[in-house]
Amino acid sequence: MNQTKISLTGIKPSGTPHIGNLMGAIQPALELARQYKALYFIADYHALTTVRESKALNAQVYEVAATWLAAGLDPEEVVFYRQSDIPEVFEFTWILACFAAKGLLNRAHAYKDAVAKNEAAQRDPDFGINMGLFNYPVLMAADILLYGAHLVPVGQDQKQQLEIARDIAEAFNHQYGETLVLPEPMISESVKTIPGIDGRKMSKSYDNVLPLFVPAKELRKRVMQIVTDSKGVEEPKDPATCNLFQLFKIFASKARQEEMAQAYQKGGLGYGAVKQELFELVDAFVAPGREVYQSYLQDTQKLDRILAQGAQKARDIARPNLAAARKAVGITR
């Protein structure tokens, strides 16, 4: 195994993860541990830009940690830690801020959107915007550049922030010579978008998710809420335009998909029966992880220990890199 190159990704603890997150982000990111030295961290200080309920922030960190472990992350094999456990990242954020053009940050999507909303409402452009939101991309650049990450698996929405990280690294290297590694984003367009129970992209912002490791009863309830047309049992149905069938396809075997498509077209099949079968498939898919998830959530001290061990390993990588950056800029004794 070639473990010389580093892949790294951050996970913002801003909600309870769903099946779309697992299939679209968590599983592909975990795959990279086969070829790279893999770092995964919980971006808790990034969440502070928006999450202001201290209890919620604290609970979501544990939920996200338990989710990744339940999805198969092996903390012995990879480096798994909390951002806030790495003081080096905040010192490095300052150094990088001195190389981040303000004009570049003015154009960052999250900030620009917030300003546009204010302008549309005829308020002061910076109304309600905190410096954490404005500096978000600089902290993110520090998260990445501190470890010399080569590859950063992220969703499409993170592309611009990766470009900002590269710009900052280039500005630094331009001044002091090749010091920082330029990271490459890995945006897997090939991973198809998992639809939600209403047929739109599954997303916590649409309240249309199949949550991941909830009890079976709750999962069943959500599956039964999948929106379909109102065709009766006897009527023939079209699998190609049916959202329920699209979800079914993700979980069923090839043979079962074909049988089901035929049953749709023939008529005599009610949506309730399809939902029941889909529930059983999703339940079988998440059941092993559900137990692991619950056992971690009941032992948050164990989660703290795992994350603290990860933080040690992360700091071992971070320290020499920060020292090199300090030396480059002339902060030495």
Ligand code: ADP
């Ligand atoms: P949400 O849309 O629920 O707020 P996030 O934006 O927090 O989800 O997504 C975290 C990661 O999960 C993203 O990088 C994205 O690649 C992935 N993801 C989210 N929803 C889906 C989906 N419906 N299908 C596939 N991947 C998804």
Ligand code: TRP
């Ligand atoms: N901004 C990312 C998100 O909202 C989370 C994140 C923080 C991140 N730091 C990172 C992702 C570094 C990749 C690399 O999902």
